[in-house]
Amino acid sequence: MGCALRIEKLTIKYGSKVAVDGLSTCVRPGETYCLLGPNGAGKTSTIKAVLGLVRYEGHIDILGMGPPRPEVMNKVGAVLETPLVLETLSPRDFLEFVGSVRGVRDSRYVEALVRALGLEEFIDRPIMSLSAGNRQKVAIIAALMHRPRLLLMDEPFNYLDAKSVRVVKELMQRHLESGGSILFTTHIMEVAERVCSRIGIINTGRLVMEGTPMEIMSAVNAGSLEDAFLRAIRAEDEIRGLLEGL
């Protein structure tokens, strides 16, 4: 099976800081590949490299079309942790703008996404006046509206209420069923356990373990993904030490 996204020996440096250190992986068609790692592990940097937003060494191949460049980006959708720009625009104007850049002709799909995420009421208000959750919904619609084949989702459920999380999970499922792929990050292990086909655990920029949730749990003999994750990043002893004397 080929890779929807192939990353080989990815290294990202910010000055002398090595944020990602020789990371290689493959996100297959139809799967949700989750990058799990502690704060500062290099997850967002990896996603930014796939989007061509940071300088990197190594190779990235997106949908067999080569490294990130504008033509390839029309097949990619991204939800990033950073806030939206153009916050003085309304969701309607912002989505129309993104849609025109991405060549979206089917406005009915965008309208359906707006309805599904309960954004109609806010569609003409400035984005900067919206709650964090509603802004996140605008970002998710902007990522999905051109029906990309590869979705990059950095903590996409941040700020969302339970109903919206369910809707976004369903949209992700439909994207996968139509042959799409997802590179996903989360800190919530229950979410990872439910959503991820395969997981890559990243620590200080290096991929330390990879497999299905079950494979990862059995590799380190853990009863839960949370235990497996903490074992993989060798944080269990540290946590015990930190809690001593409390």
Ligand SMILES: Nc1ncnc2c1ncn2[C@@H]1O[C@H](COP(=O)(O)OP(=O)(O)OP(=O)(O)O)[C@@H](O)[C@H]1O
């Ligand atoms: N623009 C930047 N300039 C300098 N250092 C940076 C920059 N962006 C990220 N870093 C550093 O690179 C490392 C990896 O950061 P990154 O944001 O990729 O981690 P992350 O795994 O996404 O973390 P989190 O879970 O906290 O979002 C961190 O040490 C971070 O401080």
